[in-house]
Amino acid sequence: MEFLEKFVIPQSSEHIQLLHYLAMLIFFLFVPFISTVLGGAFLSLLFRNKGMKANDKNYLNFSKEVIETVTVNKSLGVILGIVPLLTAVLIYAQLLHLGNTTAVVYLFVSFLLATAGLILIYAFRYSTKFTNLFSSLDEIKHNDPEVMNEITELRNASRNVSTKTGIYGLAFLILSVWFFTSGVTIAAFPKEWSEGNFLSILFSWAVIIRFLFFLIMAFAFTGGTILFHYFYWEGGKKNLNEDYKEFIRKTSVKLTLYSSLALPLLLAVILFSLPDAAVSGAVFGYSTLALLLMFLSYNLLYSMLKNENAKYSGVLYLSLILIIMSVIIKDQLAVDNATEKQAVILSSKYEEMMAQLTGEGSKVAAVSGEEIYQVRCSSCHAFDHKVVGPPYKETLPKYEGKLNELVAFILNPKQNNPGYPPMPNPGLKPNEAQAVAKYILSTYKSK
Template sequence: MTLYNILLAAQVPVPRDLPLPLPLPHGVLVVLLVLSFLAHILFINLMVGGSILTLWSEIKGLKDKDYDVFSQELASTITVNKSMAVVLGVAPLLSINTLYTVYFYSANALTGLFWIAIIPLTTIAFLLTYAHKYSWNILSSNKALHISMMAISVAIFLFIPFIFLTNINLMLFPEKWNTIEGFLDALLLPNVFPRYLHFIFASLAITGLFVFWYFGRKKYEFEQHFTTLTRYEIRKKAYSLTLMASVVQFLIGPVVLLTLPTKGMSWQMVLTILIGAAFSIPALYWIWKGVTGPAENIATNFKKVASVLTITVICMGSGRHLYRATALAPHQKLVAEATKVYQAEVKKATAEANLPGNKKAVSDDAGQTIFETKCSACHAMDMKVVGPPVTEMVEIYKGNQVALQDWIRAPGKKRADAPQMPALGLSEQELKEVSEYILKQGK
């Protein structure tokens, strides 16, 4: 073990992994994770950016009817993009669970209720977008209520990425797991806010391109919907939004890179990001030419813009994965070593238990088995891992087995330097056996 790994292990909890084979080759899972996540995030961008633009245009529509029409048209796409985002989110979720099980679930546990809150928050936002979409005519005389529906949806859509980015970011910091006390602590880790701003402006940039395409379709009967706004004006505004948001992304990009801890940096990752950024430059030039050139030429380079920006997005997604893989590699090695040692111990204990005359010892050691399978990931005999060592438990509960059982049955949080212990769901017999085993260690 290298000196770095020794220092890392001294301050970082090193849980055991599940010694199970991957369902697919590692490389295939990585490609699936990157590509499926990019497809998922595309529709997330459209949902978030579309909601923001819908809210803005409906407010502007209070004075200009055409903007209200524009808002209604755009609102009709949000629920579709939302459904696509949900469906396409399954593959990356399963992929990251498989590739980074220990890290993903540790981050989930540490962000706690906020991570779980994504489900009710998303449900509320989705229901409000449907209500907003289908009550347009019903609430035409009560615009304040109708706009409020979308405003609440936008607020939720803007908050959920904070939770997601905080959780995904926390995966990269196993050395912080002992000190993080919930979502607000994790929110202050490096890179969350720059990545969040980058995501918001990416949503606006992609939404601008979507609006440009959507209202530029030949089969879209533009003149039947709008009276004062022209197709060119809307497409020019959409292109301008993409240009402005992309320029801001260019400015935020270096901040995102500089706030990333150096432990995940590699020349492959930096080169991939730079290639992606280089591909976006001609796209911005073509957009600028479309905005400033003759009206009839505004869509001349649209397909080229979409193509090179797709390459940019793929490079950015690949660079993100390269950073994650590099940052977690040392800790993954420690986890693999801990898992290997544990498997050897299990194999040895099983062999000894099966020797003649050891059958009674197996039943006598039921508490030890429960401790090793349920508790040892966080508790060692005489050193602090995540929670206190067994020797400290013996000091606290010596002669009071019932109190120890009560704590294990319904644990809380006592220590500022350790996360709250989760409930283990043990039966009364298991509680008796494991508490007896723990207290025996003091004899």
């Protein structure tokens, strides 16, 4: 992904924050859309298969309507499925700059797979129209058995092609979601950037659990979307026969209820498996919010199942959307926390660049690392013995060749050495931190 580095522009810390918000907004569009297309394609294929075996009109009709409902139209597939993913690739390339960018590679692969998957799913959608045409031909009884045979053969052939298109499309989408979760997950686990390899990450627990969560959430959300579409939107669908309506209601309520039963447990496991660097109060807060909304959804679903109605379809849909949004915010905050160091590096480059643009470049160079050390650090640090902080001779060898990491530490100290109190933030500007880091790193051996 070297070529992506070309798109990386030094960013001020405000810009970086903005990028995190943009990533959230983009996922708000992408995740619900791809979830319903995936769930809808699955349902459509399932009921088409059932319908053909049992020769059941309700099943076949549902199969056709479901895929039409979730895909809406072709341009939506591009706007909500393809464009957001490509944007996410670019945003992550910025955010994870200089970290090993495998996360970006996963997202890029996910983008390619989603594009292929969506094209096939749309082909499937339009082919269902075509195959239904043959189904209506069934009703014409032709006297000539040869003509009848030909019609049946054509019908079966077209159904086969169409089913295959659907199955491949679904498979591509599922793979795409797998890579997508890998990308977003690995971004929150900076340790794995250097340790994990491409395959071991795909099959790691952290990724598999999130992938499962995504799939199950997709089914729950698809059920909710169908209920919303048939029973709430514009007052519910008119002119449906009762039998069919009841079948849709029952199928969707059950699908949503049963698939969402596992969600709270998975969410809890995901939360507790996050690395320390990624966890914060807000990450917990949004997870709790998602949990509460899950319990609200259960109640709504249970009531609809028991009372045999679809009264809460609107509220349920809203609640499911809010669950997805809280989970996205939680994930993005975790990435934000985990990539603080990348953010510091990127913004210090930005300040350097701005200083040069405004003609202050020479002043930057003039900031003396030694002076800063004397004034701001020497009260706590000496090179060869302990003062308040550890001697540089002990702590600096691990920063050899890692100037950026040292700068990041000075700008935003973390507790690294047991037996010492945490270092207070010295409040330096990025260029000052750079200067003092260069100074101590280049001189500690000779002191």
